[in-house]
Amino acid sequence: xxxxxxxxxxxxxxxxxxxxxxxxxxxxxxxxxxxxxxxxxxxxxxxxxxxxxxxxxxxxxxxxxxxxxxxxxxxxxxxxxxxxxxxxxxxxxxxxxxxxxxxxxxxxxxxxxxxxxxxxxxxxxxxxxxxxxxxxxxxxxxxxxxxxxxxxxxxxxxxxxxxxxxxxxxxxxxxxxxxxxxxxxxxxxxxxxxxxxxxxxxxxxxxxxxxxxxxxxxxxxxxxx
Numbered sequence: 097x098x099x100x101x102x103x104x105x106x107x108x109x110x111x112x113x114x115x116x117x118x119x120x121x122x123x124x125x126x127x128x129x130x131x132x133x134x135x136x137x138x139x140x141x142x143x144x145x146x147x148x149x150x151x152x153x154x155x156x157x158x159x160x161x162x163x164x165x166x167x168x169x170x171x172x173x174x175x176x177x178x179x180x181x182x183x184x185x186x187x188x189x190x191x192x193x194x195x196x197x198x199x200x201x202x203x204x205x206x207x208x209x210x211x212x213x214x215x216x217x218x219x220x221x222x223x224x225x226x227x228x229x230x231x232x233x234x235x236x237x238x239x240x241x242x243x244x245x246x247x248x249x250x251x252x253x254x255x256x257x258x259x260x261x262x263x264x265x266x267x268x269x270x271x272x273x274x275x276x277x278x279x280x281x282x283x284x285x286x287x288x289x290x291x292x293x294x295x296x297x298x299x300x301x302x303x304x305x306x307x308x309x310x311x312x313x314x315x316x317x318x319x320x321x
Contacts, residue, residue, distance in 0.1 A: 097205075099198055102182040102235075104135045105174030108151060109164045110144035110188070118282050119147050119188040123154055126186075129194050138177050140170040166252035175246050183241065187232040189282035199277035200235040210269030211236050211261065214277035224278070229271050229312040230257040232281050243267050254296040255303050261312040271312065 104126070110116045126137070139155040141148055143163045152158045157177050161170075171185055182201065186192070196214065204212045213231040217224050234257075244260070244267045251259045261271045303310040308318060 097198070097202055099131070099134050100182045100201060101133070101180050102135050102184055102197060102201070103138060103174075103178035103180045105138045105140070105171060105178065105183065105185045106151075106155075106188055107140045107142060107167055107170035107174065107185070108144055108147070108188045109142035109170075110147045113146060115189065116146035120150065121191055122186070122188050123150060125191045125193070127154070129192050130197055134197060136179055138174045140173050142166075142170050166249070168247035168249050168252040168256040171256075172246040172249065175241060178238070181238045182235070183238060184233065184235045185231075187281070190232045191280035192233070193277075193279065196233075196277050196279065199274065203274040203276055204235055204237075207272060208268075208270055209237065209240060210264045211240075211271045213273045214279045215273055215275050216281050217278055218281055229261040233279055240264065240267075240269060244269070251299045251302060252295070253299065255299045255310060258310060258312055259303060259306075262307055262315050265312070265316070 106122075108119060110119055126135075136156045137154060138157045139151045139159070141151055141158065141160045142165055143161050144151070148160065152160075159173060159177070174185065175183070184197075184200065200212055200214065211231065211234050213234045215224050216232055244263050247256050248259050248263075264271055300310050307315050309315050
């Protein structure tokens, strides 16, 4: 199988020196474990305090905002700029390994389509996440984005991936993880330092009003009861 060129979207809000270090490693790992001609690297700089020069140097497309506009909006900005049918979104505190792109493409092609994420190894906790329907790295295709739409920007900080997972399922696709690709992850390196509890509560209320729950697992269980 030949790797298809993929638009890789990296939303970034580097809030302090610690996160800057994680992002440096993220970019180093992408560079080490990806053939540069296989990706279109799109970096959406969400008003970062550090690291912008490196982002600008590495990216094929670099967009700088002077304020943190939130994750969902940043991802959507990347979606609009993606030139290729294969699209991936990666968090800036995540570290890929050898063969990650081939593994995601190869396994995605065996599925009915939708969202495919790797197994997520939380470096600090030593845990491997397999069944949680949120994603620090996910792979999809433009036909899914065309049918499902982009992220809901009213759910901009915490529950955007849960909302999108439900919408993907409702559109007839699947939300999956593959054990054949494992990535290292710091987990919420930026979000844990932001004061977004008010937004998080508001988003939870939107999810409950919309679906009767906040999590994809609970939404699926409601049909099995």
